Amino acid sequence: MTTAPRLLQVDADELASAVAGLVAEGARFAGLFATAGDDGATILRALVAHGGSLELLAAQLPPGRRHYPSLTPSIPAASWYEREIHDLFGVVPVDHPRLDPLVLPLVGTEPPFPRPGSGAEGGRVTLDCSPLPAHVTGEGLFTIPYGPVRSGVFEAVEYLVESYGEDIPHLRTRVHYKHRGIERRFSSLPAGDGVLLAERVEGTASVAHATAFCEALEGLAGVEPPPGAGLVRVVHAELERIACHLDSVIRHTEGAGQAVAYARLTLHKERLMRLRAQLCGHRFARGVVVPGGVSGPPLLGAAGALDGVERLEAAVAKDTHALMQTPSFLDRLRRTGLLPAEVAVPHGALGPVGRGSGVAGDVREARPYGRYRQLGFRPAETRAEGDALARQVVRLDEVASSFRLVRAALDELPRAAAGGRWREEVPVVDGIGLGSAEAPQGELVYLVEVSAGRLRRVKPRTASFHNLALLPQAFRGDILTDFVFIEASFGLSMAGAAG
Amino acid sequence: MPWVLRGLREGVVTTPYPRRPDGYGESFRAAVSVHRQDAPAHGREIVELCPTGAIAIEDDTIFLHRDRCILCGRCVAADPARFAFEENPETATIGRRPLVVPPGDGDEEGLVRLRRDLARRVRAFRRSVHIRHVDAGSDGSEEWEVAALLNPVYDVQRLGIHFTASPRHADMLLVTGAGSVGMAGPLRRTYEAMPHPKVVIAAGVDAASGGLAHPTYATTGGVEAHLPVDVYVPGSPPSPFSLLHGILLAIGLVETGATR
Numbered sequence A: 001m002t003t004a005p006r007l008l009q010v011d012a013d014e015l016a017s018a019v020a021g022l023v024a025e026g027a028r029f030a031g032l033f034a035t036a037g038d039d040g041a042t043i044l045r046a047l048v049a050h051g052g053s054l055e056l057l058a059a060q061l062p063p064g065r066r067h068y069p070s071l072t073p074s075i076p077a078a079s080w081y082e083r084e085i086h087d088l089f090g091v092v093p094v095d096h097p098r099l100d101p102l103v104l105p106l107v108g109t110e111p112p113f114p115r116p117g118s119g120a121e122g123g124r125v126t127l128d129c130s131p132l133p134a135h136v137t138g139e140g141l142f143t144i145p146y147g148p149v150r151s152g153v154f155e156a157v158e159y160l161v162e163s164y165g166e167d168i169p170h171l172r173t174r175v176h177y178k179h180r181g182i183e184r185r186f187s188s189l190p191a192g193d194g195v196l197l198a199e200r201v202e203g204t205a206s207v208a209h210a211t212a213f214c215e216a217l218e219g220l221a222g223v224e225p226p227p228g229a230g231l232v233r234v235v236h237a238e239l240e241r242i243a244c245h246l247d248s249v250i251r252h253t254e255g256a257g258q259a260v261a262y263a264r265l266t267l268h269k270e271r272l273m274r275l276r277a278q279l280c281g282h283r284f285a286r287g288v289v290v291p292g293g294v295s296g297p298p299l300l301g302a303a304g305a306l307d308g309v310e311r312l313e314a315a316v317a318k319d320t321h322a323l324m325q326t327p328s329f330l331d332r333l334r335r336t337g338l339l340p341a342e343v344a345v346p347h348g349a350l351g352p353v354g355r356g357s358g359v360a361g362d363v364r365e366a367r368p369y370g371r372y373r374q375l376g377f378r379p380a381e382t383r384a385e386g387d388a389l390a391r392q393v394v395r396l397d398e399v400a401s402s403f404r405l406v407r408a409a410l411d412e413l414p415r416a417a418a419g420g421r422w423r424e425e426v427p428v429v430d431g432i433g434l435g436s437a438e439a440p441q442g443e444l445v446y447l448v449e450v451s452a453g454r455l456r457r458v459k460p461r462t463a464s465f466h467n468l469a470l471l472p473q474a475f476r477g478d479i480l481t482d483f484v485f486i487e488a489s490f491g492l493s494m495a496g497a498a499g
Numbered sequence B: 001m002p003w004v005l006r007g008l009r010e011g012v013v014t015t016p017y018p019r020r021p022d023g024y025g026e027s028f029r030a031a032v033s034v035h036r037q038d039a040p041a042h043g044r045e046i047v048e049l050c051p052t053g054a055i056a057i058e059d060d061t062i063f064l065h066r067d068r069c070i071l072c073g074r075c076v077a078a079d080p081a082r083f084a085f086e087e088n089p090e091t092a093t094i095g096r097r098p099l100v101v102p103p104g105d106g107d108e109e110g111l112v113r114l115r116r117d118l119a120r121r122v123r124a125f126r127r128s129v130h131i132r133h134v135d136a137g138s139d140g141s142e143e144w145e146v147a148a149l150l151n152p153v154y155d156v157q158r159l160g161i162h163f164t165a166s167p168r169h170a171d172m173l174l175v176t177g178a179g180s181v182g183m184a185g186p187l188r189r190t191y192e193a194m195p196h197p198k199v200v201i202a203a204g205v206d207a208a209s210g211g212l213a214h215p216t217y218a219t220t221g222g223v224e225a226h227l228p229v230d231v232y233v234p235g236s237p238p239s240p241f242s243l244l245h246g247i248l249l250a251i252g253l254v255e256t257g258a259t260r
């Protein structure tokens, strides 16, 4: 169970220096969100990770005030968060170096207030989706757009390669195409339906999202799920991780033209999805994690599940081992998409992207939730290389560790579930809760504010959003044909990034 | 062992579907059916229980809108006498109205016209069909299920189904997602770039109705707000079998859908 977050109040003019101060002391900047307060006020909340705990620094902008000193000059990782807040709340971070629209490029220079993030029920918005950003002009500058409809079956996103003559091209990412305003949607749902929407924020990481959301509600209510339920959550969360990591490797093999490896790994992934469905009736395990526990035990029984898991584990291990001995494949990944530790560390890069560039940190160890501590979880070793290969090595280590966790959890299950209880009642309690989970993409944090029994504000902070801002850094100096590996090795979900 | 030999180890892994049903394809929930249509005393409760408003009661009679159902199972748990999971993955329909179950006595003629019009357009696609996929605000899981059609189990190329990068070579537009405002333009442009005749499939409840993601300031309630849709595939997300059924239904290689 998550302990209540520490909440600090600061003046809006002091927010940047307060966060920078904590970061200078070794804390990690983990996000910045806005919430509409009463009567047109706006509350800014900075999320900071300190050792094993999370802290929220809150600053209030009184009604009518729409600016505050930007955090970005001292904490570059805040850039995307401030752009998002600017789009959704119309609040200006003063001295932000490049305040381009990110999730909502509204038509016109002075868009209507209140902005959609504030919760005022306005109509549908009109977006400026002109194929090229109108403001990019200049001599010797050309822009190559790629997306949002791309070759292959991909989520919608647009990459722009901006090139200034002979200089190293710069990559820009435009994620607004599939922005769904999903955060606002939470506030119109009964608290009990929130978990269903959480499963659909980043659909390939449904279990992680449902878990983090429920952790927040459970933390507010002071309820702990029964031990058996905690184990079932581990089983499904780790199978989800294996599926996502396999997907990343599959895209590498596809990009490298490794046809047989591609066919075999897609076969294993399909078998994994089938196993997941046989365990719970859904290929993405939706409906398993519910506030207070899980909907029930694995449908195949612990022994039947174990059998399927072991067979899959052996097959995946054999083929990934062979893949890691295929020089023509490894050559494509080595030194491709370099993300140096000097960039990854200050940004607080998350998940396998961080671990491939020397950034340790896994929620399953830092703030153990569910049954991870009892199962003896050990995080994957970090790598120093920072290239696509390092990220793949980290992922394959995690696949092996996830299989071990699934087996350990299934072994433990018959004993832990002896009481036959799968969920506790979770009363809806007012307050601000934080819930986290290590999603396949990295640390996932849910900020859940409940007021008068309603979900007043839900903010999923996805690793996809946080890490996607780093993609341009990993692109520097690479040739365009390497792009597929850089993107695949980041392994991010556009739904999770666009919101 | 070299990769070439590895590829041969497994023998045949390809599904027998659509020639014969696939055992796995029928082993998990694909839709919810109504087994008793009389509204219970707690009728309103059942309607309100559904997170997406998929259950309607008209004249004391229950109707379930599969274009909105996310298969959360709440109604099945609350009233197993009336609601039950359906394991047949052939859930796609021509037109949206057949997604309301059980079928009411509606506009039969309209449906027949719809089918005939579609059959006329797809005559040329029976041997091979080229699909362009567009994400219009999905949650990301739909893309996995669409991409799964290319794995050795579904291996849709064996059926003459191909995915293409260029809309100019595409016969069929397969759209996922709740219809995000940002994708309205690109979706429209892709559709317009496709040659005639063309067919549109809305894949998943989000594409069919907006699903749970709708309404917000940035979603439009599905593909229909932007393009004429021929075939609907429910599911959240739809499984590869349901997607394959939708594609085969659109090109006339299988007959009816879930209401059989």
Ligand code: SF4
Pocket: B032, B049, B050, B051, B052, B053, B054, B055, B064, B068, B069, B070, B071, B072, B073, B074, B075, B076
């Ligand atoms: S299973 Fe479908 S119809 Fe039943 S409550 Fe859930 S969404 Fe509504």
